[in-house]
Amino acid sequence: MNSPSKERIVVAMSGGVDSSVAAVLLKEQGYDVIGISMRLWTYDREATHGCCTPEDLDDARKVAQIHGFPHYIVDLEKDFEKTVVDNFLKSYRMGETPNPCARCNQDVKFSILLKKAKELGAKYLATGHYARRVEENGKIRLYRGKDHGKDQSYFLFALTQEELASVTFPLGELPKSEVRKMAEAYGLLSLAQKPDSQEICFIQGSYADFVEQRLGKEALIKGKMTDESGDILGEHDGIHQFTVGQRKGLGLQSLEPKYVLAVHPDGRVVTGPNESLFKRVFEVREMTWVAEPLEQKASVLAQIRSRFSPKPAEIEILGDGRVKVIFQEPQRAITPGQAAVFFQGEEVLGGGWIDSVQDQS
RNA sequence: UGGGGCGUCGACAAAUGGUAAGUCAACGGUCUUUGACGCCGUCAUUCGGAGGUUCGAAUCCUCCCGCCCCAG
Numbered sequence: 001m002n003s004p005s006k007e008r009i010v011v012a013m014s015g016g017v018d019s020s021v022a023a024v025l026l027k028e029q030g031y032d033v034i035g036i037s038m039r040l041w042t043y044d045r046e047a048t049h050g051c052c053t054p055e056d057l058d059d060a061r062k063v064a065q066i067h068g069f070p071h072y073i074v075d076l077e078k079d080f081e082k083t084v085v086d087n088f089l090k091s092y093r094m095g096e097t098p099n100p101c102a103r104c105n106q107d108v109k110f111s112i113l114l115k116k117a118k119e120l121g122a123k124y125l126a127t128g129h130y131a132r133r134v135e136e137n138g139k140i141r142l143y144r145g146k147d148h149g150k151d152q153s154y155f156l157f158a159l160t161q162e163e164l165a166s167v168t169f170p171l172g173e174l175p176k177s178e179v180r181k182m183a184e185a186y187g188l189l190s191l192a193q194k195p196d197s198q199e200i201c202f203i204q205g206s207y208a209d210f211v212e213q214r215l216g217k218e219a220l221i222k223g224k225m226t227d228e229s230g231d232i233l234g235e236h237d238g239i240h241q242f243t244v245g246q247r248k249g250l251g252l253q254s255l256e257p258k259y260v261l262a263v264h265p266d267g268r269v270v271t272g273p274n275e276s277l278f279k280r281v282f283e284v285r286e287m288t289w290v291a292e293p294l295e296q297k298a299s300v301l302a303q304i305r306s307r308f309s310p311k312p313a314e315i316e317i318l319g320d321g322r323v324k325v326i327f328q329e330p331q332r333a334i335t336p337g338q339a340a341v342f343f344q345g346e347e348v349l350g351g352g353w354i355d356s357v358q359d360q361s
Numbered sequence: 362u363g364g365g366g367c368g369u370c371g372a373c374a375a376a377u378g379g380u381a382a383g384u385c386a387a388c389g390g391u392c393u394u395u396g397a398c399g400c401c402g403u404c405a406u407u408c409g410g411a412g413g414u415u416c417g418a419a420u421c422c423u424c425c426c427g428c429c430c431c432a433g
Contacts (some may be wrong), residue, residue, distance in 0.1 A: 088395095097395080097396050098396075100392055100396095104394095156421060182421080199395080200394090200395060207396075244397075245397050247398070248387090250384090250386090253371085255372090257384090258385085260397090274398095286395070290424070295406095298415080306395070306396095309397095337395095338395080338397095
């Protein structure tokens with residue numbers, strides 16, 4: 001975007017450094033910027049973190065004020081509840097481990113918010129994500145953020161061509177350190193110091209407590225803790241407390257550390273040694289492709305969780321949105337409910353949700 | 362109540378006369394736009410109890426308490 005114009009761009013502003021800098025940067029470049037913040041949740045007074053606490057909304061508003069562009073707040077609380085929160089609870093009931101942040105991008109930010117942006121007459125919706133959007137021979141491709149340490153493309157795997165046509169990531173080429181410097185240069189001093197956001201925005205305490213409150217004690221799936229051979233080692237108060245690879249909080253006595261190997265919707269939680277966590281083969285559901293769907297088989301790099309480097313794998317298209325993934329080397333704790341994202345080099349090919357893991361290692 | 366053995370942190374387990382390792386768990390912190398993992402740190406002034414020997418004992422002696430095994 002090197003042609004300054006009066007083109008209108010809506011910037012999704014969370015109140016953090018990244019999206020604030022993105023907004024000001026676009027404004028400086030001459031765009032007709034409108035800042036928008038989503039209200040996704042009603043926070044308690046004691047809320048210590050979140051994507052859109054009253055303080056965050058206020059921070060975003062101040063940035064807009066200082067730099068002279070309008071700022072609106074859209075209330076998407078109901079939508080957020082119906083999509084992200086619902087999915088979060090459903091996921092735990094199935095014995096899976098949800099990734100609400102990726103889900104929020106898919107179901108709220110780049111669908112509902114994007115629609116709002118268009119209604120405001122914007123050509124693009126900009127966000128502060130560290131990812132790159134590149135147009136190449138008629139396709140819009142998604143690349144990892146240049147700053148690999150902050151790369152967030154994993155969370156954006158579900159973007160489609162149609163969505164990408166109206167989306168832009170002004171920070172994709174920049175390192176985080178540069179963004180903080182820019183924040184200072186733009187006079188956003190307090191924001192420049194603001195710590196990176198972290199943890200699920202709509203939960204303040206423990207996840208287990210949240211699930212228990214929402215689902216009700218009756219709906220929790222209790223069951224037995226077992227070892228790999230099925231022998232019972234103990235009991236637990238609900239499968240929502242466990243995730244594959246987990247070590248803490250199992251309450252089991254043993255000489256070696258024990259990890260959760262699998263969580264079953266019928267209540268069984270299988271545990272075992274770390275080595276048993278390594279698996280090669282799994283299946284993905286709800287597969288989506290960014291630029292073009294692959295046919296049949298392909299060699300890719302697969303990333304099965306955030307903060308994890310993509311590893312070589314073969315994928316096999318099964319149809320009906322399903323894909324079989326075979327890692328070259330066994331990987332630790334492949335977890336149903338998490339997103340599996342496929343890359344080739346820097347490019348995000350697409351991804352889906354981990355559905356099941358084959359027992360062989 | 363004939364013989365033998367054992368009793369060290371919530372669990373396992375070293376140190377057998379020189380001033381309480383380690384592992385698991387737990388807790389705290391760090392990392393992180395998900396959950397985990399990882400990493401760092403904390404965690405027995407005390408060794409079933411009471412006496413005694415010794416410069417000095419969890420380690421030796423005596424008695425008591427509690428377990429376990431072999432016999433019967």
